[in-house]
Amino acid sequence: MNLTLKIWRQKGPNDKGQMVDYKVTDISEHMSFLEMMDVLNEQLVAKDEEPVAFDHDCREGICGMCSMYINGEAHGPDRGITTCQLHMRMFKDGETITIEPFRANAFPVIKDLVVDRMAFERIQQAGGFISVNTSGNTQDANAIPISKHAADDAMDAATCIGCGACVATCKNSSAMLFVSAKVSQYALLPQGQVEATDRVLNMVKQMDEEGFGNCTNTGACEVECPKGISLENIARMNREYLAASLKG
Amino acid sequence: MAKLDSKVPKGPIADKWTTYKDKIDLVNPANKRNIDIIVIGTGLAGGSAAATLAELGYNVKAFAYQDSPRRAHSIAAQGGINAAKNYMGDGDSNYRLFYDTVKGGDYRSREANVYRLAEVSGNIIDQCVAQGVPFARDYGGLLDNRSFGGVLVSRTFYAKGQTGQQLLLGAYSAMNRQIARGKIEMHNRHEMLDVVIVDGKARGIIARNLITGEIERHSAHAVVIASGGYGNVYFLSTNAMGSNATAAWKIHKKGAYFANPCYTQIHPTCIPRSGDYQSKLTLMSESLRNDGRIWVPKHMEDVLAIREGKLKPTQIPEENRDYYLERRYPAFGNLVPRDVASRAAKERCDAGYGVNETGEAVYLDFKAAIQRYGTEQALLHGDHNPSKEKILELGEAVIEEKYGNLFQMYEKIVAENPYKTPMMIYPATHYTMGGVWVDYNLMTTVPGLYCIGEANFSDHGANRLGASALMQGLADGYFVLPYTIGDYLSDDIRTGEIPTDTAEFEEAEKEVKERLDFFINNKGTHSVDYYHKKLGKIMWDKVGMARNEKHLKEAIAEIKEIREDFWKNVKVPGSLNEFNQELEKAGRVADFLELGELFAKDALDRKESCGGHFRDESVETDGPQKGEALRDDKNYKYVAAWEYKGEPSDAILHKEELEFKDIELKTRSYK
Numbered sequence: 001m002n003l004t005l006k007i008w009r010q011k012g013p014n015d016k017g018q019m020v021d022y023k024v025t026d027i028s029e030h031m032s033f034l035e036m037m038d039v040l041n042e043q044l045v046a047k048d049e050e051p052v053a054f055d056h057d058c059r060e061g062i063c064g065m066c067s068m069y070i071n072g073e074a075h076g077p078d079r080g081i082t083t084c085q086l087h088m089r090m091f092k093d094g095e096t097i098t099i100e101p102f103r104a105n106a107f108p109v110i111k112d113l114v115v116d117r118m119a120f121e122r123i124q125q126a127g128g129f130i131s132v133n134t135s136g137n138t139q140d141a142n143a144i145p146i147s148k149h150a151a152d153d154a155m156d157a158a159t160c161i162g163c164g165a166c167v168a169t170c171k172n173s174s175a176m177l178f179v180s181a182k183v184s185q186y187a188l189l190p191q192g193q194v195e196a197t198d199r200v201l202n203m204v205k206q207m208d209e210e211g212f213g214n215c216t217n218t219g220a221c222e223v224e225c226p227k228g229i230s231l232e233n234i235a236r237m238n239r240e241y242l243a244a245s246l247k248g
Numbered sequence: 249m250a251k252l253d254s255k256v257p258k259g260p261i262a263d264k265w266t267t268y269k270d271k272i273d274l275v276n277p278a279n280k281r282n283i284d285i286i287v288i289g290t291g292l293a294g295g296s297a298a299a300t301l302a303e304l305g306y307n308v309k310a311f312a313y314q315d316s317p318r319r320a321h322s323i324a325a326q327g328g329i330n331a332a333k334n335y336m337g338d339g340d341s342n343y344r345l346f347y348d349t350v351k352g353g354d355y356r357s358r359e360a361n362v363y364r365l366a367e368v369s370g371n372i373i374d375q376c377v378a379q380g381v382p383f384a385r386d387y388g389g390l391l392d393n394r395s396f397g398g399v400l401v402s403r404t405f406y407a408k409g410q411t412g413q414q415l416l417l418g419a420y421s422a423m424n425r426q427i428a429r430g431k432i433e434m435h436n437r438h439e440m441l442d443v444v445i446v447d448g449k450a451r452g453i454i455a456r457n458l459i460t461g462e463i464e465r466h467s468a469h470a471v472v473i474a475s476g477g478y479g480n481v482y483f484l485s486t487n488a489m490g491s492n493a494t495a496a497w498k499i500h501k502k503g504a505y506f507a508n509p510c511y512t513q514i515h516p517t518c519i520p521r522s523g524d525y526q527s528k529l530t531l532m533s534e535s536l537r538n539d540g541r542i543w544v545p546k547h548m549e550d551v552l553a554i555r556e557g558k559l560k561p562t563q564i565p566e567e568n569r570d571y572y573l574e575r576r577y578p579a580f581g582n583l584v585p586r587d588v589a590s591r592a593a594k595e596r597c598d599a600g601y602g603v604n605e606t607g608e609a610v611y612l613d614f615k616a617a618i619q620r621y622g623t624e625q626a627l628l629h630g631d632h633n634p635s636k637e638k639i640l641e642l643g644e645a646v647i648e649e650k651y652g653n654l655f656q657m658y659e660k661i662v663a664e665n666p667y668k669t670p671m672m673i674y675p676a677t678h679y680t681m682g683g684v685w686v687d688y689n690l691m692t693t694v695p696g697l698y699c700i701g702e703a704n705f706s707d708h709g710a711n712r713l714g715a716s717a718l719m720q721g722l723a724d725g726y727f728v729l730p731y732t733i734g735d736y737l738s739d740d741i742r743t744g745e746i747p748t749d750t751a752e753f754e755e756a757e758k759e760v761k762e763r764l765d766f767f768i769n770n771k772g773t774h775s776v777d778y779y780h781k782k783l784g785k786i787m788w789d790k791v792g793m794a795r796n797e798k799h800l801k802e803a804i805a806e807i808k809e810i811r812e813d814f815w816k817n818v819k820v821p822g823s824l825n826e827f828n829q830e831l832e833k834a835g836r837v838a839d840f841l842e843l844g845e846l847f848a849k850d851a852l853d854r855k856e857s858c859g860g861h862f863r864d865e866s867v868e869t870d871g872p873q874k875g876e877a878l879r880d881d882k883n884y885k886y887v888a889a890w891e892y893k894g895e896p897s898d899a900i901l902h903k904e905e906l907e908f909k910d911i912e913l914k915t916r917s918y919k
Contacts, residue, residue: 012826030522032661038527038777045775045830050821053829055315057488059528061657062413063319078660085660110459111827118436121316125428129421130380134300134726136371138378142335145389155382155407158414162318191380 001027001093005040007052008100010109013116017109019098033076033086034059034066053112059084061226064161067168068113069100074165074224082163082226102168106175106211117164119210120178126206127199128182130191150188157184159227166221166229172213177221179207180237181229187240197244204241252505252889252904255687256360261910262342265364268688269731273738280305282744283737284468286453288440288495290317290423292325292416292718293701294474296725299422302431304730306737309466310423311435311455313490313832318420321476321488322721325412326533326654328394328404329718331369336393340401342366349716350911352398352585353681353709354859354879356511358887359910360688361706368727369719373405375726379418383407394538396714398585398918404715409533409654415718419725438464439832440495441760443471443502443697446752450499450697454753454760458832461825463761465753467746469737470696472729473499474721477680477702479512481840481847482792483784485677486518486531492836493843496684496703504692505889505902507705508682509843510851513712513860514793515678516542516589519661519671520609529676530661532612533654534714537582539617539647540671542589544601544610546570554603561603561611561670572596580918587711587860588918590675591877594793597674604672613670618643675793679717681708681860682850685889685904689732690724693889698733700724705887710859767834768824772817776833779814783807783837783844791848796864800852804845804897811841845896850888853901856880873915881913 002025010017024040031039034056041051057065066083070076076086091097099113107115132138158181166177183200186192192199215234222231257268275283283306287298290312298310298317312320332345345366350357373391377383383405384392393402407414426432437458444452444467452467478493479485500506517532545551546568553559572592574581584592593610596602603609622643626634629642644667648655658666684692684699686706692699701721708716786806790799814837822828857866857877866878887904 028523028525031525032527035525035527039525042775042777045819045821048821051830053827057314057319057490058321058324059489060324060486060530061660062324062410063314063321063488064316064323065314065319080656081660085657087660087663089663114827117315121424121427121434121436124421125424129425130378131425132378133303134296134375134379134422135303136368136375136727138374141333141373141377141383142390144377146385147389148385148387151382151385151389154380155384155414158382158407158417159410161323161413162316185382186380189380189382191378 001029001088001091003027003091003094004096006096006098007113009052009112012111013108027088029087029089031088032059032084033070033088034084036088053114055114056084061085062161064163067102067115067163069102069168071098074102074169075226079223080226080228082161102164104167104173104212106173107164107167119212120162120164120175122210123175123179123203123206124182127195127202130186131195144190146189154185154188157181157188157229157233160229161227163226165224165226167212169220169224170213171218171220172216174215174221175207175210175212176215176234176237177225177229177231179203180233183237183240184233187236196240197247200237200240200244252685252902253687254358254904255689256358257688261360261363264360265367272731272735275734275738275741277305279741281307283307283740284309284745285470285472285733286466286468287311287472287474288453289320289474289476289703291320291322291474291476291701292412292419292721293725294472295320295416295419295423296722297472297474297700297729298432299419299426300726300730301733302426308426308432309435309468310432311438311440313437313439313458315436317423317434318417320416321491322416322718323413324488325718326409326531327396327535328406328411328715329372329415330396330403330713330715331373331405331719332366332403333370333373335391336402338401340403344401345369345403347911348399349707349713350709351916352711352713354711354916355709355881355885355908355913356508356858356906357707357709358906359908363910364728365707365720365723368723371727372719372722376415376418379421381407381414381418394535395583397534397537397583397589398580398713404535406535409535409651412718415722419722441498441835442756443499444752444756445502445694446746446750449695451746452748452753454756459827461828463757465748465757467748469740469743469746470698470733472698472700473684473703474701474725475703477683478840478843479677479680481783481844482677482787483780484521484526484529484788486515486529489528492839494836494839496699497839497843499684499692499694499697499699501892503694503892504697504699505685505891506683506846507685507887507889508710508850509847509890510854510861511681511710511859512677513586513679513681514590514675516586516593516675517612517673518676518678519658520604520606520674530657531676531678532658532671532673533651534586536612536651536654539650540582540612540614541571541616542573542582542610542612543569543571544596544603548600551601551603555605570601577918584918585711585713590793591862593675608674609672610674611670612673614647614666615670618647618667621646679712681705681710681712685887689735690729691732691736696736698729700729710861763835764824764831767818767820767831768822770818770820772819774817775819776830776837779810779818780833780837780840782810783841787844787847791851794862794864795851797852800848803848804852807841807845807848811845814838814841842896846890846899849896849899850890853888854884856884858884872919873917879915
C-alpha cells in the first residue's frame with residue numbers, strides 16, 4: 001500500500017516544531033508500524049535527510065519505550081497493544097496517517113517523536129518499592145500464603161509497562177492510572193502493608209509536583225492502556241490516599 | 249601471556265561457596281562510602297547488582313541506554329525462573345538443578361560456578377517475594393511451578409508469561425529506593441563507549457550522553473559490565489533493537505578475554521519471519537511446550553495442500569501428523585532442550601515439511617491441552633456430561649490464564665487465533681551462552697573489571713536451559729558479585745577518589761571522539777542497517793544452526809570484506825552533539841562486524857558438536873543416537889578464551905580445561 005505520513009518534526013527541546021509530510025510506497029500489510037517507520041528512515045538516509053527520531057526497543061510490547069500518538073490515539077488505532085505491535089493491516093491503501101509524540105507538560109519533547117518521561121521515574125523513586133534489602137535473608141517464599149485472587153489482581157496491576165499512553169490520551173494529562181497501578185500492586189499484597197501510608201502519600205505528592213493534571217474519571221486511559229490496566233486501580237488508590245490522609 | 253586461573257576454591261563442591269565467603273576480605277561500612285562502582289546495564293544482572301551494592305554502602309553509578317532501567321531487555325523474558333525449592337515434592341534438590349544445568353549445557357560449563365548458582369537459586373525466590381513480585385499462586389495461596397525443557401521436575405516459578413518483567417520491576421524498585429537515597433547515581437540514555445585502565449586496573453569509563461551527544465568521563469574503583477548478550481550480531485533475533493555488544497567488545501579490546509563466542513542459542517519457538525522488511529523476531533515462550541505439541545504433516549501432499557491454502561491444519565487427522573519430538577525423544581518429548589528442539593525443526597523443514605510459504609515453520613498445537621483442561625474443569629465444576637463446546641470454552645479459559653499475553657501477542661502479529669488453529673513457529677537467535685571470560689569471582693582478565701549476567705560466559709556451557717537466564721542474572725547481581733567484589737575492593741580503602749583528568753582518560757576519550765568524528769564525516773553511500781543486514785545474513789546462513797568448515801571459512805572472509813567496506817562507505821546522517829540514533833547504531837554495528845568474525849573463527853576451531861554449536865562433520869553415525877550431535881571430550885573439553893591482538897583473525901586462543909569431578913561425563917541423551 002501507499003501512504004502519506006504527517007509527522008511531527010522538532011529538532012530539540014527548544015525548537016518550535018512542525019508537521020512535515022512524507023510519502024511511503026509498497027508497504028506490506030504484514031509490516032509492523034515501526035517497520036514502516038524503518039522504511040521511511042532508510043529512504044530519508046538515502047536522500048541525505050535526517051531520519052525521524054522515535055523511541056523503540058523490544059518491539060514486542062513489553063519494554064514500554066515506544067510512544068507514538070497515531071491518528072489521534074496513543075499507540076494508534078488498535079486496542080491492547082503498543083505502537084510496535086500495531087500492524088499496517090489496520091490501515092488502508094492511500095490513507096494519510098498523522099504521527100505525533102506523546103504530548104503532556106510533564107513529558108517535554110527531546111526530538112521529533114521522542115519525549116522525556118523522567119517524571120515517571122521520580123514518582124517511582126518517591127515510593128514505588130518495598131523497603132527490604134536484597135541480602136536474601138528473608139523468610140521462605142511460601143511462609144506467607146497469599147490468596148490467588150489477591151496475587152492475580154496484584155499481577156494485573158503490576159503489568160503496567162510505564163509507557164505513558166494514559167497520560168498522553170488524558171485530556172488533563174493525568175498520571176493517575178500509572179501511579180495507581182503501582183500503589184495497587186503493593187496495596188493488594190501483605191508485603192506492601194507496612195509502608196502503605198507513606199507510599200501513597202509520597203507518590204501522589206510527587207505526581208502533583210511533576211505537573212500532571214487531575215483525574216476527571218473519563219476513563220480514556222483505561223481504553224488506550226496497552227496492558228488493560230483497570231480504572232479500579234484509581235478507585236483503590238483514592239481509598240488508600242483517603243485512609244492515609246486520615247492517619248497522616 | 250597470562251595463564252587462565254579460574255580461582256575456584258578448594259574443597260567439596262557443596263561447601264566451596266560457604267567456605268569462600270567465610271574467608272574473603274571485607275570492607276567495613278564506613279570505608280564503603282569512599283568506594284565508587286560503575287555498573288553498565290540495568291537488566292536483571294546490572295539492576296540487581298546496582299541495588300545490592302548501593303544497599304551495602306558503595307557509591308554506585310549505573311548506566312542504561314534506555315530512558316529507564318525498567319526497559320532493559322530482561323523485561324521481555326516470558327516463561328519463568330528456576331529454583332531448586334522442591335515445593336512440588338517431585339525430588340528436586342540443589343544437586344539436581346546443578347546436574348540438569350551442566351548436562352543441559354552439554355558439559356561445557358564450570359562445575360563450581362553452576363553449583364553455586366543452584367545453591368543460591370532458592371534465595372532468589374524468597375527475595376523476590378519479599379519485594380512484592382506477584383508470582384503465580386495456587387488456590388491454597390502457595391507458589392505454583394511449571395516445567396521447562398531438559399528437566400524432569402517442575403521447578404519454574406512464573407508470573408503469567410511476563411516473569412522477566414516482574415523480576416526486573418522488582419530489581420528496578422530496589423534500585424529506585426537507592427536512587428532516592430542518592431546511593432545510585434542513575435545515568436539514563438547514556439552509552440558506555442570505552443573502559444579506562446589505569447595502572448592495569450579498570451578505573452572508569454567514557455560514556456556518551458545520548459540526548460546531548462556530550463562525551464563524559466566517569467571514574468570508579470571497579471567497573472561491572474552487565475550489558476547482556478550479542479545475539480543481534482544476527483541482525484534478526486529476539487533481542488531488543490538496541491541490544492548490543494559494545495561494552496563487552498570494548499573491554500575485550502582492552503584486555504578482557506572473550507570466551508566461547510560460538511555458543512549461541514537458537515530458540516525453537518519463535519514466530520517465523522514474514523518478509524525482508526522484518527526488523528526483529530518474537531519469541532513464544534518455551535513454557536508453551538508444557539501444553540503445546542509440535543508437529544508437521546506426515547505426508548508431503550498435505551504439506552503442499554496447506555501451502556496452497558487448500559487444507560487447514562485442523563483438518564489433518566491425528567494419524568497423518570508427525571509429532572516428531574515425541575517420536576524421536578520419547579522420554580522428554582516436547583520438552584527436550586532448546587538446541588535439540590531447534591535442530592529437529594530444522595531437520596523437518598530441510599526435508600521439505602515446513603508448513604508456511606517460506607517452508608520454514610512447524611505447528612505448535614494446543615488442542616489436546618485445551619481438551620484435557622476443559623474436561624478436568626468440567627469435572628471440577630460438577631459437570632459430568634459436558635458438551636464439546638463447554639469443554640472447549642473451559643479449556644481455553646485455562647490456557648488463557650496461563651499464556652494469555654503470549655496468545656494475544658501471536659494474534660496481533662500473525663492475525664490468526666491460536667486458540668482455534670495451531671501456532672506456526674520456527675527457531676530464531678535468542679541468547680548467547682558465550683561472553684566475556686570471568687573467574688569464580690566474576691572478574692575478567694582485567695583486575696577490577698567484572699562481568700555478570702548474559703554478558704559473561706560462565707554458567708550455561710554450550711546450551712542454556714529454559715528459565716535459567718533470569719536465575720543467573722539475579723544470582724550474579726544479588727548474591728554473588730556483592731561478596732566477591734568486596735574481596736577485591738578491600739585493597740582500595742585508602743585509594744581515594746579516582747581523578748578523571750589523567751592521561752589515561754584523555755587517551756580513551758580521544759579514541760572515542762575520533763571514531764565518532766569518522767562516522768559523521770565519512771559521508772558514505774550505505775546506511776548502517778545495510779551493513780548490519782548483510783552481516784546478519786552471513787551469520788544465519790553460515791554460522792547458524794548447523795556449521796561446517798567450508799561455510800565457516802567463507803563466513804570469515806565475507807565478514808572481513810563487509811567490515812572493510814563499512815569503514816569506507818558507511819553513511820551516518822546528522823551531527824555529533826544531538827540525539828542521533830543512526831550514530832548510536834553505527835558504533836554498535838562496527839563492533840558486531842568484529843565480533844562476528846571472532847564468532848566464526850571460534851566455531852571453526854571447535855570441530856566437535858556440543859549444545860548450540862553443531863558441526864555437520866561431528867555427528868553420531870550409528871547406534872541409538874544416530875544422527876544426534878557428537879561431542880569430543882578428548883579434544884575439546886575446554887573453555888576457548890580469546891585474547892585480542894588487533895584483527896579478529898589474530899586473536900590468540902587460551903584454554904581453560906574443564907574438570908568434572910562431581911558429574912560423570914557422558915553422552916547427553918533425551919531419548
